[in-house]
Structures are given as C-alpha cells and as structure tokens.
Amino acid sequence: MRFLAFALALTLPLSALAQDRGPILTATVNEHILPSFAALSDASGALAQAAQSDCTATSPDLRAAYHVAFDSWISVSHLRFGPSEVGDRAFALAFWPDTKGFTPKALSGLIAAEDDAVKSPDAFAETSIAGRGFFALEQMLYDTRFADQGSDTYRCDLIRAIATDIDRNAHAMDDDWASFATALTQPGENSPYRSGDEAMQELYKALVTGLEFTGDTRLGRPMGTFDRPRPNRAEARRSERSLRHVELSLIALRDLAAHLSADHPEIAADLDGAFDKAITRAQALNDPALAGVAEPQRRFRIEALQQSINDIRAIASTELGPTLGISAGFNSLDGD
Amino acid sequence: MPNRRHFLAGLAASSLVPLRGWASVGAPDYLAAALFPDGSYRLAGLDTGGDILFALPLPARGHAAAAHPVNAQAVAFARRPGTFALVIDCATGTELTRLTAPEGRHFFGHGVFSPDGTRLFTTENDYEAGEGVIGIWNAADYRRLGEFPSGGIGPHDMRLMPDGQTLVIANGGIETHPDMGRTKLNLPTMQPRLSYLDLNGTVLEQVELPQALHKNSIRHLAVRQDGLVAFAMQWQGDKAQHPPLLGLHRRGEAPRLLSSPDAEQSTLQGYAGSIAFSGDGEAIAITCPRGNALHQFNVASGLLTGAFSLEDVCGLGPGPRGFVFTTGTGIVGELTSKVQISARPDCQWDNHLIPIRPAA
Known part of the structure; x- marks a missing residue:
C-alpha cells in the first residue's frame, strides 16, 4: 500500500445538501416492509399446515392457502436485497422465468428417483432450486402432467416438502428482517449502508x-x-x-x-x-x-x-x- | 502487428471497398462511442490528447467498436440487445455498410477482426436457445459466413490472442432475452466462463471461477502481448459481499484474482466497467463507474497501486505513459503517476475506449 494514491475528487458534483432521511426510512421499514414480510410468514405457515392436513393436489383448502401465500410473496417480491438475497432465498421461493424448463425437470427427477430428500426439510433445502418454491408447488397442484406421475404417497410427500420449505424460507426472511431493519433505519458504521x-x-x-x-x-x-x-x-x-x-x-x-x-x-x-x-x-x-x-x-x-x-x-x-x-x-x- | 505491410499487400488485392490506412484519417489512437449534446449517438476517433478527429453518427446508442487491423475502417456495435453494427470509413465519415444480426440473434456489443483483416467475429445471443454464439462475417463485403457456439451463455467482450489464432471470450453467464429488455433470467444457475476457442470455433480451454463466485459475471477483457489475459467482472450476488472484480489468467494455469483492501473494494458496488493494461504492460486497471473509481494494480505483485476518484469513469485503454480514460461527464484523461485531464468535450463518453493499435 506504499504507493496508494488517493486523488482528490476531481469531478464529483457538489453533494446534495445532506438531508435527514430518517423519518422516511423508518416509515418505509415499519409500514411497508416489516408488515409485508410478517404477512408472508403467516400465510406460508398456513400453507404448510394446509398441506399437512390435505396434500391432495385438488384440495380446495390447499389451493386457497397456496393463493394467499403466493399473493403475499408477490407483494414483497420487489424487495430483493438484504434478507431476500441471503442464500438465494428469493429464487428458492420463486424460480421464474424458467426459460429452460428446469422446474418440471427437477420435479420429475425427484419423483422418478423417489428422492428421500422430501422427508427432511434440511435435505430438501439442498435439492435443485428450480424444484422448490411457489412455481414448483403450482405445477404439482395444477399441471396435469404431474397428476399421475409416481405414487400418490410420493407426490403427497413432495407437495408437503415444498410447502414446508416455502414456510422455512419465508420465516427466515421475516426473522432476518427484524435485525436488518436497523441497517436501513440506522445507516452508518454498523450497516451495509454508509448513509x-x-x-x-x-x-x-x-x-x-x-x-x-x-x-x-x-x-x-x-x-x-x-x-x-x-x-x-x-x-x-x-x-x-x-x-x-x-x-x-x-x-x-x-x-x-x-x-x-x-x-x-x-x-x-x-x-x-x-x-x-x-x-x-x-x-x-x-x-x-x-x-x-x-x-x-x-x-x-x-x-x-x-x-x-x-x-x-x-x-x-x-x-x-x-x-x-x-x-x-x-x-x-x-x-x- | 509485426506483419503490417504483408497484410496490406494481401488486402489490397481482395477488398471491395476503397482502402485507406489509418494514417489518412489523422491517425486516431482510440475509438469511443458517445452521446453528443445534440442528442446524437456517435462513434468518435480520438488521439491521446483527447482531440476528437472525427465523430460519425450512429443509429442508436453504441457500445464498443472493432478497428480493422489495417484499413481505416471500424465496426461500431449497438448496445445490447441491438441488432445493428455499422461499418464506417473513418477517413470520409461515411457508412460503408451495415451489419444486421440474423433472425433470432442480437449483438452483445463487441467484436474482433482476424489478424489478416479478412474476417470479423461478433459476440451474439441465440436468445431462444439462451446460448451464446460467435458470428463470422466476411470483412471484404460484410456478408455473414456462419457462426459457432461461444462456449457459454451471454458472451460479451472478445479479444484475439497474440498468437493470432485464438479467441478469448468473456462468457458472462447471464441469460437475457430481447422481449424482456435487459432482465437477467438465470442468476441462481449462472456460470460465467473465460473461453478460449480457435478461429473455427473449437473450444481449447474453459476457465471457471470457484463455485462461491459463480455470480461474478466475466464481462470485459484485456490481453497483454505475452498472452496474459485480464478480465473484469460484475458481481450479481449478495451486495454485502465485495468479491474481486479483476482477474488475470494465463493459458493452462489457474486464474489469479486481484482485489483492493476492503475499505476501497466495498465502495465499488460490485461493478467494473472496463479493463486495460498500461502501455508498458506492467500495470492493470479497472474502471468502476458505479463506485466512481479507477483502481490500478501492479501485475507482478497483484497489489493495488492507486485508487482514483473519478465521476462516471468507464472507458479505459493503454496510454503512452500509463492509461487513457474517458468518463460519462466528457473527460478524456491520462493516468500516469497521477490523473491529468487532457480535454473535456461536451459529450458523454460511453463504456469503452478502443485502442486502434496494441500499444504494448
């Protein structure tokens, strides 16, 4: 670092007058971000429960829970930073667009192999990101090509595994937002945002x-x-x-x-x-x-x-x- | 270019367009695209001192250009996902002809001539398949000859290796489709590569970064006369991480990644725009328009030797005393041991500054 030379800022514009961003940041976090992630984790919890109660693809209760949870995800899907980006969580909830058809391939692969990963949430979280999340669940519930692939039992386990995985991811985001909120509202040395x-x-x-x-x-x-x-x-x-x-x-x-x-x-x-x-x-x-x-x-x-x-x-x-x-x-x- | 006169003789016999050497246009040192104050996008010829020797209109925003090795011709490429490339006579300011990407393809913005000047290679997107291709064009009449796979997804910059027989391609790994603007379609699965292909498209070597860096898109390249390749990257992963944005690679070896100390690296916003070796080849630098910075490293030691604050800096090329750079605020400057502003014409220089001859 002996030769490190820091030139004066030659051409940077006069920085805008320092403004207090605090009130807007606090309001955005408390009114826009945190309640929406809380709603997502509530809805994903209900989805996981519904899948446990009835894993039939055509179950009205399961489908209703899927719609409510998917709605909540779409309402936070623009917040692609911080907790959403950790470990590709956002993609694990919503792998779309799927230009190369990875989602049906991943699902068919799991079903054909009767992959045991569906029995453990940790193991399922390690499977292909394309076979997880709302778009994978949608195909299991609505795509006729999955209506009779493999055994009823395995399809049921897979639907439950996907729903549980969605819930784990949603809860992880919600939990992390509790601490990441201060990164946004109190920028500075202890935050990824310096100002x-x-x-x-x-x-x-x-x-x-x-x-x-x-x-x-x-x-x-x-x-x-x-x-x-x-x-x-x-x-x-x-x-x-x-x-x-x-x-x-x-x-x-x-x-x-x-x-x-x-x-x-x-x-x-x-x-x-x-x-x-x-x-x-x-x-x-x-x-x-x-x-x-x-x-x-x-x-x-x-x-x-x-x-x-x-x-x-x-x-x-x-x-x-x-x-x-x-x-x-x-x-x-x-x-x- | 040891065999310049030899090429010239060979081309004079075959080319269909009037031949003019680069000297006839007042010997520009660089080409650069820019937005001019009248709203026009142009390709400019520049000398090291920042004087604009010509400025020819483009149909839309440009990106990079390829200079013909002998004739005063340049091909200016559209910014992706554009489908035009203009062949320009830099002596007369006329458009000689226009390349249009074939159905189902668009240009990524970079290209390179074969060393004998007979063929032009262009990085392109086969967007329905989501695969990269290299288009091959006859450089005498600019008809398309064919194409071959680029060795990955999203090929962006491409250079000719000093052996004159090998292309090095920055397959950035990011899939896009023109129907969806510039939306990135495959970030969870992206796998950038530095690919070496011969001029017939045979893959000679594929270089990938460790899995933890699979979201570090390899975009831009510089090649030293001894075959050392430098690549600049754009990080698509977690913004809380500040991975290296510069790598060096020699055929057959593992890549060497260079980074600034975290206090500086963390200000770059994970984005390098251009890369070049210094005129003497001993230094390597990247420009970082999002971090408003130019970082210079010693090639041998791999250590940061200078971090300069420059608003919207992006274009970068080798200079007689180090580097020449351009900025989106109009500056043409030199980096020697310090930053010197040579000129500040009223235009916004676009991403790249293309040297007309290798300076090293």
Whole structure:
C-alpha cells in the first residue's frame, strides 16, 4: 500500500445538501416492509399446515392457502436485497422465468428417483432450486402432467416438502428482517449502508427494478412480439395468476413510491396518478392468464397496460431519482 | 502487428471497398462511442490528447467498436440487445455498410477482426436457445459466413490472442432475452466462463471461477502481448459481499484474482466497467463507474497501486505513459503517476475506449 494514491475528487458534483432521511426510512421499514414480510410468514405457515392436513393436489383448502401465500410473496417480491438475497432465498421461493424448463425437470427427477430428500426439510433445502418454491408447488397442484406421475404417497410427500420449505424460507426472511431493519433505519458504521442516501437508493432501486420486472418480464415475456406472442410463457398461468401478479406488484410498488416521495408532494401526486392509471387498466383487463396477448384486440389493451407501467418508470427516473441523490451517470446506470 | 505491410499487400488485392490506412484519417489512437449534446449517438476517433478527429453518427446508442487491423475502417456495435453494427470509413465519415444480426440473434456489443483483416467475429445471443454464439462475417463485403457456439451463455467482450489464432471470450453467464429488455433470467444457475476457442470455433480451454463466485459475471477483457489475459467482472450476488472484480489468467494455469483492501473494494458496488493494461504492460486497471473509481494494480505483485476518484469513469485503454480514460461527464484523461485531464468535450463518453493499435 506504499504507493496508494488517493486523488482528490476531481469531478464529483457538489453533494446534495445532506438531508435527514430518517423519518422516511423508518416509515418505509415499519409500514411497508416489516408488515409485508410478517404477512408472508403467516400465510406460508398456513400453507404448510394446509398441506399437512390435505396434500391432495385438488384440495380446495390447499389451493386457497397456496393463493394467499403466493399473493403475499408477490407483494414483497420487489424487495430483493438484504434478507431476500441471503442464500438465494428469493429464487428458492420463486424460480421464474424458467426459460429452460428446469422446474418440471427437477420435479420429475425427484419423483422418478423417489428422492428421500422430501422427508427432511434440511435435505430438501439442498435439492435443485428450480424444484422448490411457489412455481414448483403450482405445477404439482395444477399441471396435469404431474397428476399421475409416481405414487400418490410420493407426490403427497413432495407437495408437503415444498410447502414446508416455502414456510422455512419465508420465516427466515421475516426473522432476518427484524435485525436488518436497523441497517436501513440506522445507516452508518454498523450497516451495509454508509448513509441515509445509500439506504434510500437501495429502496429506490427496489422500486425501479420492481417496475422493470413487472413491465418487461411479467408482461413482456408472454407478449413476445406481435408476430410471435408467447401466452404459454405467462407467469403462473396454470393457476391463472399472471394478471394478478401484475396488479399485486403494482399495488405494493405504489405504496413504496408513496413512502419514498413523502417529502415531495408534487412528485408523490404524479407517481400516484400514474400508478392509479396502471392499476385501473390491470383491473379492467379480465384476462387472468394473459392469454389475450395472442389476440390483436385484447393484446392492444395489454400493450396499453405495459405503456402505463413505462410511464411510471419515466416519472420515477426523471422526477424521483434526482431528489434522492441518484447519480444520473451515463455509464453507472448502463449495466453492461 | 509485426506483419503490417504483408497484410496490406494481401488486402489490397481482395477488398471491395476503397482502402485507406489509418494514417489518412489523422491517425486516431482510440475509438469511443458517445452521446453528443445534440442528442446524437456517435462513434468518435480520438488521439491521446483527447482531440476528437472525427465523430460519425450512429443509429442508436453504441457500445464498443472493432478497428480493422489495417484499413481505416471500424465496426461500431449497438448496445445490447441491438441488432445493428455499422461499418464506417473513418477517413470520409461515411457508412460503408451495415451489419444486421440474423433472425433470432442480437449483438452483445463487441467484436474482433482476424489478424489478416479478412474476417470479423461478433459476440451474439441465440436468445431462444439462451446460448451464446460467435458470428463470422466476411470483412471484404460484410456478408455473414456462419457462426459457432461461444462456449457459454451471454458472451460479451472478445479479444484475439497474440498468437493470432485464438479467441478469448468473456462468457458472462447471464441469460437475457430481447422481449424482456435487459432482465437477467438465470442468476441462481449462472456460470460465467473465460473461453478460449480457435478461429473455427473449437473450444481449447474453459476457465471457471470457484463455485462461491459463480455470480461474478466475466464481462470485459484485456490481453497483454505475452498472452496474459485480464478480465473484469460484475458481481450479481449478495451486495454485502465485495468479491474481486479483476482477474488475470494465463493459458493452462489457474486464474489469479486481484482485489483492493476492503475499505476501497466495498465502495465499488460490485461493478467494473472496463479493463486495460498500461502501455508498458506492467500495470492493470479497472474502471468502476458505479463506485466512481479507477483502481490500478501492479501485475507482478497483484497489489493495488492507486485508487482514483473519478465521476462516471468507464472507458479505459493503454496510454503512452500509463492509461487513457474517458468518463460519462466528457473527460478524456491520462493516468500516469497521477490523473491529468487532457480535454473535456461536451459529450458523454460511453463504456469503452478502443485502442486502434496494441500499444504494448
């Protein structure tokens, strides 16, 4: 380190006047993040219980519990940092998009081998990430190709193992958030965030990437191109949840955006108006599996929904981003 | 380039376009894409002092470029997932022709000419299969000749090894599909590789990082005249970790990873944008636009020798006295023992600074 030379900051902009981010960070954690993870762990607990009570794929109680728990996951699925990223927990809950069909392969592999991993939660947690989580459970409950693969007993064990694994993961996230919350609300030496600005930027990134994922992937993947729509690529289409995921994620992101813009009423109003438009469009679609991507008339309305999400993204990046000290760097934002 | 005159003679006979050597365009030292204040994206020819010798319009945002080994021609590539690449006569400022990626493929933004200048190789995405391919183009008329697998997913940067017969490819490991913008589709299973292929596509060597680093996407490359390959990485894993972003590799050996002390490494946000050896080959540096930093290491010792704070720095190439760099704020500068700003034209320099001749 003898030759270590630290040049003066040659060209860094005058840093934005130090602002107290504390109240917004605290409110976002206490009102947006912690209750949502608590709801997820409650719902996943109920799902694991339901699978224990009745592991039949067509069981109405099990399916209802699956829907409630999946709803709760989608409502936190934009919070991809901290406890969600430890040990690939988020992917273990939701391995999607599955472009190479790893989930059915993993499930068929377990069933064909009658893999004993289903008997131990620790062992199951070591199996392929693609055969775990909500999308694996969806295929076991709704995909006819798994309705008679292997024995009834093994399928039952597998469904229970997946549900228990979801519950363990959800609880681990919820538990970790209890301590990680202070990392966001008290940035500094004992936190991965060195300042309130950095903590705000993490939340802003969650908003922006959440919008991007919902617009480009949840909608974009089934849309494909006009000439080649891909309705079979819609997220959770087997249980007809594709549009619901768009709606739920927009509702969660709207709440996050409201918190982040709390100090700037005009920006908050712009964002809220844009979210309102997008959510209204989503609710008016009446196309649960987004099958309409393949029909010109219905596709047009899905394109309009995607455009309204892009409109929110534009407001977030041009209005909200600059207030949070987000560098508008040409290269830093490029990601290439 | 020991056989320059030999190539020139060979090409003069075969090429379909008027031939002009690089000297005729005022001898630029580097190519770089930029966003200009009128909103146009251009490919510029630069000298070491930061003077812009030409600035030719591109249809959309560029990424990197490949300079023809002899003729004053450059191929400027679209930023992924773009499908255009422009062949530009750098003497006249005209577009000679345009490459369009075939159906089902898009460019990743990098490419390289064969040493004799007869073929162009491009990194591409076979996005329905989710596999990387290398496109092969005839560099006389820029017709597509074919393609071969890149040896992995998401091939990004690609260089020619000093033997003139081997390609080294940064297979970043990340699957993307143009229908989904730039969304990363396979982070839990991604497996980046440094792949060595001969010019016919035969895989000669595959280098992978330890499993704990499987989310460290190998993206950009620099090659020293003695065959030492340097690679820059972008970390896709847990942000609380600050793994190395720079590696060195020699064929047949294990890669050597270089990192700054944690106090500096932790400010880089897990992202290196460009990499280059110094003009004398003794130093290696990475630019980190998210951390607003340029980190320089001694190749022999592997130790950090300088950490410089530079807003939105990304373009980096070898310079006569060390390195030349560009920033998104318009700066063209030199790094010798210190940072010197050579020029600051009113434009935003994009990711890469491509030397027209190997400086070492």
